[in-house]
Amino acid sequence: MVTLADLGVLRAVRAGTDGVLEIVITPTFLGCPAMRVIEAELLAVLAAAGHPDGRVRQELAPAWSSDWISAEGRRKLAEHGIAPPGPANEPLPVRLGLAAPCPHCGSAATRPQSMFGATRCQTVLVCTACLETFAQMKGM
Amino acid sequence: MATDAVSVDVAGYALRLGDDALVLSQRLCAWVTRAPTIEEDLAIASIALDLLGHARVLLGHTGERDGTGRTEDDLAYLRTERQFRNALLVELPNGDFGTTVARQLVFSCYALLLYTALARSAEPVLAAFAARAAKEVEYHRMHAAQWTVRLGLGTAESHRRMQAGLDQVWPYTGELFEADASAERLDASGAAVAPARLRSAWESEVGAVLADAGLTVPQPNWQATGGRAGLHTEAFGPLLAELQAVRRQYPDGSW
8 A cells, every 4th residue: 555654644643732633644646536535534533543533634745746756655556556756856858758667567668658647647658569658656 | 814915916917827728628629529649649638738737827826815714616617708817818719739739839839938937936825836846847848849840841731721720820929918007017026927028939939839849930910819808719608608607617626
Protein backbone atom coordinates (compact mmCIF):
# COMPACT_ATOMS: atom_id res chain seq x y z
CA MET A 1 0.00 0.00 0.00
CA VAL A 2 1.30 3.46 -0.92
CA THR A 3 0.81 5.64 2.16
CA LEU A 4 0.30 9.39 2.47
CA ALA A 5 3.72 9.53 4.13
CA ASP A 6 5.28 7.68 1.14
CA LEU A 7 3.81 10.31 -1.19
CA GLY A 8 4.97 13.26 0.91
CA VAL A 9 1.36 14.40 1.35
CA LEU A 10 1.61 13.90 5.12
CA ARG A 11 3.73 16.79 6.36
CA ALA A 12 3.41 16.76 10.14
CA VAL A 13 1.55 15.33 13.11
CA ARG A 14 1.82 17.65 16.06
CA ALA A 15 0.02 19.27 18.94
CA GLY A 16 -1.60 22.56 17.88
CA THR A 17 -1.25 25.75 19.96
CA ASP A 18 -4.37 24.67 21.90
CA GLY A 19 -2.90 21.23 22.61
CA VAL A 20 -5.19 19.43 20.15
CA LEU A 21 -3.52 16.86 17.90
CA GLU A 22 -3.23 18.19 14.36
CA ILE A 23 -2.31 16.47 11.10
CA VAL A 24 -0.90 18.70 8.35
CA ILE A 25 -1.25 17.62 4.74
CA THR A 26 -0.30 19.24 1.41
CA PRO A 27 -2.24 18.48 -1.78
CA THR A 28 -0.25 17.03 -4.66
CA PHE A 29 -2.31 18.99 -7.19
CA LEU A 30 -4.24 22.17 -6.37
CA GLY A 31 -7.86 21.56 -5.45
CA CYS A 32 -7.37 17.79 -5.70
CA PRO A 33 -10.79 16.22 -5.08
CA ALA A 34 -9.20 13.35 -3.13
CA MET A 35 -8.30 15.73 -0.29
CA ARG A 36 -11.79 15.58 1.21
CA VAL A 37 -11.69 11.76 1.37
CA ILE A 38 -8.16 11.87 2.75
CA GLU A 39 -9.27 14.31 5.45
CA ALA A 40 -12.25 12.15 6.42
CA GLU A 41 -10.08 9.05 6.69
CA LEU A 42 -7.44 10.85 8.73
CA LEU A 43 -10.12 12.12 11.13
CA ALA A 44 -11.34 8.53 11.52
CA VAL A 45 -7.79 7.41 12.31
CA LEU A 46 -7.43 10.21 14.87
CA ALA A 47 -10.72 9.22 16.52
CA ALA A 48 -9.74 5.54 16.59
CA ALA A 49 -6.41 6.49 18.18
CA GLY A 50 -8.18 8.30 21.01
CA HIS A 51 -8.20 11.83 19.55
CA PRO A 52 -11.84 12.45 18.58
CA ASP A 53 -11.22 16.23 18.72
CA GLY A 54 -8.18 15.99 16.41
CA ARG A 55 -7.88 18.24 13.35
CA VAL A 56 -6.62 17.96 9.79
CA ARG A 57 -5.15 21.09 8.22
CA GLN A 58 -4.17 21.68 4.60
CA GLU A 59 -1.05 23.73 3.96
CA LEU A 60 -0.30 24.94 0.44
CA ALA A 61 3.17 26.28 1.20
CA PRO A 62 5.70 25.05 0.39
CA ALA A 63 4.10 23.59 -2.73
CA TRP A 64 4.20 19.80 -2.93
CA SER A 65 6.92 18.37 -5.15
CA SER A 66 7.18 14.85 -6.56
CA ASP A 67 10.73 14.85 -5.14
CA TRP A 68 9.04 14.35 -1.76
CA ILE A 69 7.97 10.81 -2.71
CA SER A 70 10.15 8.44 -0.67
CA ALA A 71 12.31 5.64 -2.09
CA GLU A 72 9.84 3.23 -0.53
CA GLY A 73 6.95 5.09 -2.19
CA ARG A 74 8.69 4.93 -5.58
CA ARG A 75 9.22 1.18 -5.24
CA LYS A 76 5.54 0.65 -4.33
CA LEU A 77 4.30 2.82 -7.22
CA ALA A 78 6.33 0.74 -9.70
CA GLU A 79 4.90 -2.44 -8.15
CA HIS A 80 1.42 -1.06 -8.89
CA GLY A 81 2.36 -0.51 -12.55
CA ILE A 82 2.94 3.25 -12.22
CA ALA A 83 6.46 4.40 -13.06
CA PRO A 84 7.81 6.77 -10.37
CA PRO A 85 8.47 10.39 -11.38
CA GLY A 86 11.81 11.71 -12.61
CA PRO A 87 13.54 14.73 -11.04
CA ALA A 88 11.15 17.65 -10.50
CA ASN A 89 13.55 20.50 -11.11
CA GLU A 90 14.80 19.78 -14.63
CA PRO A 91 13.22 21.89 -17.40
CA LEU A 92 9.97 20.38 -18.68
CA PRO A 93 11.30 19.18 -22.08
CA VAL A 94 14.17 17.39 -20.27
CA ARG A 95 11.76 15.80 -17.80
CA LEU A 96 9.52 14.57 -20.60
CA GLY A 97 12.52 13.18 -22.46
CA LEU A 98 13.78 11.13 -19.50
CA ALA A 99 12.13 7.82 -20.35
CA ALA A 100 11.20 5.73 -17.33
CA PRO A 101 11.77 1.97 -17.47
CA CYS A 102 8.64 -0.06 -18.21
CA PRO A 103 7.00 -1.17 -14.94
CA HIS A 104 5.57 -4.24 -16.74
CA CYS A 105 8.65 -5.80 -18.39
CA GLY A 106 11.52 -3.67 -17.08
CA SER A 107 12.73 -2.61 -20.52
CA ALA A 108 14.41 0.77 -20.83
CA ALA A 109 13.16 1.09 -24.44
CA THR A 110 10.22 3.37 -23.69
CA ARG A 111 9.07 6.68 -25.12
CA PRO A 112 6.56 9.37 -24.13
CA GLN A 113 3.11 9.04 -25.66
CA SER A 114 1.09 11.83 -24.04
CA MET A 115 1.83 14.52 -21.46
CA PHE A 116 -1.57 13.87 -19.89
CA GLY A 117 -2.95 10.63 -18.49
CA ALA A 118 -5.88 9.14 -16.60
CA THR A 119 -5.37 11.46 -13.63
CA ARG A 120 -3.89 14.94 -13.30
CA CYS A 121 -0.68 13.57 -11.80
CA GLN A 122 0.17 11.11 -14.58
CA THR A 123 1.72 11.11 -18.04
CA VAL A 124 1.53 8.18 -20.48
CA LEU A 125 4.51 6.33 -21.97
CA VAL A 126 4.68 3.35 -24.28
CA CYS A 127 7.17 0.45 -24.04
CA THR A 128 8.64 -0.50 -27.42
CA ALA A 129 9.67 -3.94 -26.05
CA CYS A 130 6.37 -5.29 -24.66
CA LEU A 131 4.22 -2.71 -26.54
CA GLU A 132 2.19 -1.89 -23.39
CA THR A 133 1.37 1.66 -22.44
CA PHE A 134 1.95 2.68 -18.85
CA ALA A 135 1.50 5.66 -16.59
CA GLN A 136 4.28 7.63 -14.96
CA MET A 137 3.73 10.14 -12.19
CA LYS A 138 4.59 13.63 -13.40
CA GLY A 139 7.87 14.93 -12.07
CA MET A 140 7.00 18.45 -10.87
CA MET B 1 -16.53 39.26 9.43
CA ALA B 2 -14.46 42.44 9.35
CA THR B 3 -12.02 43.01 6.56
CA ASP B 4 -9.50 45.64 5.47
CA ALA B 5 -8.71 47.48 2.25
CA VAL B 6 -5.83 45.17 1.28
CA SER B 7 -8.01 42.11 1.81
CA VAL B 8 -10.70 43.59 -0.43
CA ASP B 9 -8.09 44.14 -3.16
CA VAL B 10 -6.70 40.62 -2.73
CA ALA B 11 -10.20 39.14 -2.83
CA GLY B 12 -10.95 40.98 -6.06
CA TYR B 13 -7.67 39.87 -7.58
CA ALA B 14 -8.24 36.23 -6.62
CA LEU B 15 -11.80 36.44 -7.96
CA ARG B 16 -10.64 37.60 -11.40
CA LEU B 17 -8.07 34.80 -11.68
CA GLY B 18 -10.49 32.27 -10.21
CA ASP B 19 -13.26 33.17 -12.63
CA ASP B 20 -10.86 32.91 -15.59
CA ALA B 21 -9.89 29.40 -14.46
CA LEU B 22 -13.44 28.28 -13.70
CA VAL B 23 -14.98 29.48 -16.96
CA LEU B 24 -12.15 28.17 -19.15
CA SER B 25 -12.40 24.82 -17.36
CA GLN B 26 -16.12 24.65 -18.11
CA ARG B 27 -15.53 25.49 -21.78
CA LEU B 28 -12.80 22.87 -22.18
CA CYS B 29 -14.97 20.12 -20.65
CA ALA B 30 -17.19 20.27 -23.74
CA TRP B 31 -14.33 18.78 -25.79
CA VAL B 32 -14.41 15.48 -23.93
CA THR B 33 -15.42 12.72 -26.40
CA ARG B 34 -15.12 15.24 -29.26
CA ALA B 35 -11.36 15.80 -29.44
CA PRO B 36 -9.38 14.48 -32.44
CA THR B 37 -7.93 11.48 -30.53
CA ILE B 38 -8.51 9.74 -27.20
CA GLU B 39 -5.17 11.07 -25.91
CA GLU B 40 -6.44 14.54 -26.70
CA ASP B 41 -9.70 13.86 -24.82
CA LEU B 42 -7.57 13.01 -21.79
CA ALA B 43 -5.27 15.97 -22.31
CA ILE B 44 -8.08 18.52 -22.49
CA ALA B 45 -9.92 16.90 -19.58
CA SER B 46 -6.71 17.00 -17.53
CA ILE B 47 -6.14 20.65 -18.32
CA ALA B 48 -9.78 21.43 -17.45
CA LEU B 49 -9.37 19.62 -14.11
CA ASP B 50 -6.17 21.54 -13.33
CA LEU B 51 -8.03 24.78 -14.01
CA LEU B 52 -10.95 23.69 -11.84
CA GLY B 53 -8.48 22.96 -9.03
CA HIS B 54 -7.04 26.46 -9.46
CA ALA B 55 -10.53 27.96 -9.33
CA ARG B 56 -11.29 26.10 -6.10
CA VAL B 57 -8.27 27.55 -4.32
CA LEU B 58 -8.76 31.06 -5.72
CA LEU B 59 -12.51 31.31 -5.12
CA GLY B 60 -12.11 29.78 -1.66
CA HIS B 61 -9.56 32.47 -0.86
CA THR B 62 -11.84 35.18 -2.26
CA GLY B 63 -14.55 34.26 0.22
CA GLU B 64 -12.05 34.22 3.08
CA ARG B 65 -10.73 37.67 2.27
CA ASP B 66 -13.76 39.66 1.15
CA GLY B 67 -15.46 39.47 4.52
CA THR B 68 -18.52 37.58 3.26
CA GLY B 69 -17.41 34.08 4.24
CA ARG B 70 -18.74 32.71 0.95
CA THR B 71 -17.44 29.26 -0.01
CA GLU B 72 -16.00 28.23 -3.38
CA ASP B 73 -19.38 26.62 -4.18
CA ASP B 74 -21.32 29.76 -3.23
CA LEU B 75 -19.17 31.78 -5.61
CA ALA B 76 -19.25 29.29 -8.48
CA TYR B 77 -22.90 28.33 -8.34
CA LEU B 78 -24.84 31.22 -6.86
CA ARG B 79 -23.61 34.30 -8.66
CA THR B 80 -25.31 35.70 -11.75
CA GLU B 81 -23.66 36.74 -15.02
CA ARG B 82 -22.97 40.34 -14.03
CA GLN B 83 -21.15 39.19 -10.89
CA PHE B 84 -18.51 37.20 -12.79
CA ARG B 85 -15.19 38.92 -13.42
CA ASN B 86 -13.57 36.62 -16.00
CA ALA B 87 -11.99 38.03 -19.14
CA LEU B 88 -14.21 37.60 -22.21
CA LEU B 89 -11.53 35.42 -23.86
CA VAL B 90 -12.31 32.39 -21.68
CA GLU B 91 -16.06 32.45 -22.28
CA LEU B 92 -15.88 32.52 -26.09
CA PRO B 93 -17.45 29.41 -27.65
CA ASN B 94 -14.88 26.68 -28.34
CA GLY B 95 -15.10 26.94 -32.12
CA ASP B 96 -13.10 24.33 -34.01
CA PHE B 97 -9.98 22.67 -32.60
CA GLY B 98 -7.75 25.38 -34.07
CA THR B 99 -9.69 28.08 -32.21
CA THR B 100 -9.44 26.15 -28.94
CA VAL B 101 -5.70 25.63 -29.42
CA ALA B 102 -5.29 29.35 -30.19
CA ARG B 103 -7.07 30.28 -26.96
CA GLN B 104 -5.05 27.73 -24.99
CA LEU B 105 -1.84 29.19 -26.38
CA VAL B 106 -2.61 32.81 -25.55
CA PHE B 107 -4.10 32.00 -22.15
CA SER B 108 -1.49 29.51 -20.95
CA CYS B 109 1.40 31.81 -21.95
CA TYR B 110 -0.27 34.60 -19.97
CA ALA B 111 -1.05 32.37 -16.97
CA LEU B 112 2.46 30.93 -16.81
CA LEU B 113 4.06 34.38 -16.81
CA LEU B 114 1.57 35.63 -14.23
CA TYR B 115 1.88 32.69 -11.84
CA THR B 116 5.67 32.57 -12.11
CA ALA B 117 5.79 36.23 -11.05
CA LEU B 118 3.03 35.84 -8.47
CA ALA B 119 4.95 33.02 -6.76
CA ARG B 120 7.10 35.81 -5.24
CA SER B 121 4.06 37.60 -3.82
CA ALA B 122 4.11 38.78 -0.21
CA GLU B 123 0.61 37.29 0.18
CA PRO B 124 1.30 33.74 1.42
CA VAL B 125 -1.77 32.05 -0.08
CA LEU B 126 -1.38 33.74 -3.47
CA ALA B 127 2.33 32.88 -3.51
CA ALA B 128 1.79 29.23 -2.55
CA PHE B 129 -1.02 28.89 -5.07
CA ALA B 130 1.02 30.46 -7.86
CA ALA B 131 4.16 28.41 -7.21
CA ARG B 132 2.20 25.21 -7.62
CA ALA B 133 -0.12 26.42 -10.42
CA ALA B 134 2.86 27.54 -12.53
CA LYS B 135 4.14 23.95 -12.58
CA GLU B 136 0.77 22.71 -13.83
CA VAL B 137 0.32 25.47 -16.41
CA GLU B 138 3.76 24.75 -17.84
CA TYR B 139 2.27 21.54 -19.24
CA HIS B 140 -0.72 23.43 -20.67
CA ARG B 141 1.58 25.86 -22.40
CA MET B 142 3.73 23.13 -23.93
CA HIS B 143 0.63 21.24 -25.08
CA ALA B 144 -0.77 24.34 -26.78
CA ALA B 145 2.56 25.31 -28.33
CA GLN B 146 3.06 21.81 -29.77
CA TRP B 147 -0.40 21.81 -31.33
CA THR B 148 0.08 25.32 -32.70
CA VAL B 149 3.26 24.26 -34.48
CA ARG B 150 1.75 20.98 -35.68
CA LEU B 151 -1.33 22.67 -37.13
CA GLY B 152 0.59 25.67 -38.46
CA LEU B 153 3.08 23.50 -40.33
CA GLY B 154 0.57 20.74 -41.18
CA THR B 155 -1.68 20.87 -44.21
CA ALA B 156 -2.97 23.97 -45.97
CA GLU B 157 -6.31 23.38 -44.24
CA SER B 158 -4.85 22.97 -40.72
CA HIS B 159 -2.75 26.10 -41.27
CA ARG B 160 -5.80 28.04 -42.44
CA ARG B 161 -7.85 26.97 -39.43
CA MET B 162 -5.06 27.67 -36.93
CA GLN B 163 -4.57 31.17 -38.35
CA ALA B 164 -8.34 31.74 -38.32
CA GLY B 165 -8.44 30.65 -34.66
CA LEU B 166 -5.70 33.11 -33.77
CA ASP B 167 -7.44 35.88 -35.70
CA GLN B 168 -10.63 35.17 -33.77
CA VAL B 169 -9.19 35.15 -30.23
CA TRP B 170 -6.64 37.93 -30.66
CA PRO B 171 -8.97 40.90 -30.06
CA TYR B 172 -9.78 39.33 -26.69
CA THR B 173 -6.18 39.11 -25.45
CA GLY B 174 -5.82 42.81 -24.58
CA GLU B 175 -8.27 42.48 -21.72
CA LEU B 176 -5.91 40.10 -19.89
CA PHE B 177 -3.43 42.96 -19.52
CA GLU B 178 -5.80 45.81 -18.76
CA ALA B 179 -4.72 48.28 -16.12
CA ASP B 180 -6.69 48.03 -12.91
CA ALA B 181 -6.38 50.32 -9.89
CA SER B 182 -6.58 47.57 -7.29
CA ALA B 183 -4.03 45.37 -9.09
CA GLU B 184 -1.70 48.39 -9.32
CA ARG B 185 -1.99 48.95 -5.56
CA LEU B 186 -1.24 45.28 -4.86
CA ASP B 187 1.66 45.36 -7.30
CA ALA B 188 3.14 48.45 -5.64
CA SER B 189 3.14 46.75 -2.23
CA GLY B 190 4.49 43.43 -3.55
CA ALA B 191 1.26 41.62 -2.72
CA ALA B 192 0.45 40.69 -6.32
CA VAL B 193 1.44 41.27 -9.94
CA ALA B 194 -0.29 43.75 -12.24
CA PRO B 195 -0.82 41.79 -15.49
CA ALA B 196 -0.08 44.92 -17.53
CA ARG B 197 3.61 44.43 -16.65
CA LEU B 198 3.67 41.07 -18.44
CA ARG B 199 2.44 42.18 -21.82
CA SER B 200 5.73 42.60 -23.64
CA ALA B 201 7.08 39.26 -22.33
CA TRP B 202 3.83 37.62 -23.45
CA GLU B 203 4.05 39.18 -26.91
CA SER B 204 7.57 37.89 -27.45
CA GLU B 205 6.77 34.39 -26.13
CA VAL B 206 3.62 33.93 -28.18
CA GLY B 207 5.32 35.57 -31.15
CA ALA B 208 8.15 33.02 -30.98
CA VAL B 209 5.69 30.10 -31.07
CA LEU B 210 3.83 31.62 -34.01
CA ALA B 211 7.12 32.16 -35.85
CA ASP B 212 8.02 28.48 -35.32
CA ALA B 213 4.58 27.55 -36.63
CA GLY B 214 4.77 29.74 -39.74
CA LEU B 215 1.77 31.73 -38.52
CA THR B 216 1.19 35.48 -38.49
CA VAL B 217 0.63 37.60 -35.39
CA PRO B 218 -2.84 39.10 -35.96
CA GLN B 219 -3.16 42.88 -35.98
CA PRO B 220 -6.83 43.46 -35.15
CA ASN B 221 -8.12 47.03 -35.26
CA TRP B 222 -10.33 46.54 -32.19
CA GLN B 223 -10.04 45.14 -28.68
CA ALA B 224 -12.80 43.55 -26.63
CA THR B 225 -13.35 44.62 -23.04
CA GLY B 226 -15.97 44.39 -20.29
CA GLY B 227 -15.57 41.01 -18.61
CA ARG B 228 -13.60 42.40 -15.67
CA ALA B 229 -16.51 44.79 -15.05
CA GLY B 230 -19.12 42.03 -15.30
CA LEU B 231 -20.25 42.86 -18.85
CA HIS B 232 -20.19 39.57 -20.72
CA THR B 233 -20.85 38.22 -24.21
CA GLU B 234 -24.09 36.62 -25.29
CA ALA B 235 -22.44 33.18 -25.09
CA PHE B 236 -21.85 33.48 -21.34
CA GLY B 237 -25.44 33.08 -20.14
CA PRO B 238 -25.95 29.56 -21.55
CA LEU B 239 -22.51 28.49 -20.22
CA LEU B 240 -23.42 29.65 -16.74
CA ALA B 241 -26.89 28.09 -16.93
CA GLU B 242 -25.33 24.72 -17.67
CA LEU B 243 -22.68 25.11 -14.97
CA GLN B 244 -25.20 26.06 -12.29
CA ALA B 245 -28.34 24.11 -13.26
CA VAL B 246 -28.01 21.17 -10.87
CA ARG B 247 -27.00 23.30 -7.90
CA ARG B 248 -29.93 25.65 -8.48
CA GLN B 249 -32.50 22.87 -8.94
CA TYR B 250 -31.34 20.91 -5.89
CA PRO B 251 -30.00 23.62 -3.56
CA ASP B 252 -28.85 21.31 -0.78
CA GLY B 253 -28.46 18.12 -2.78
CA SER B 254 -25.65 15.74 -1.97
CA TRP B 255 -24.68 12.24 -2.99
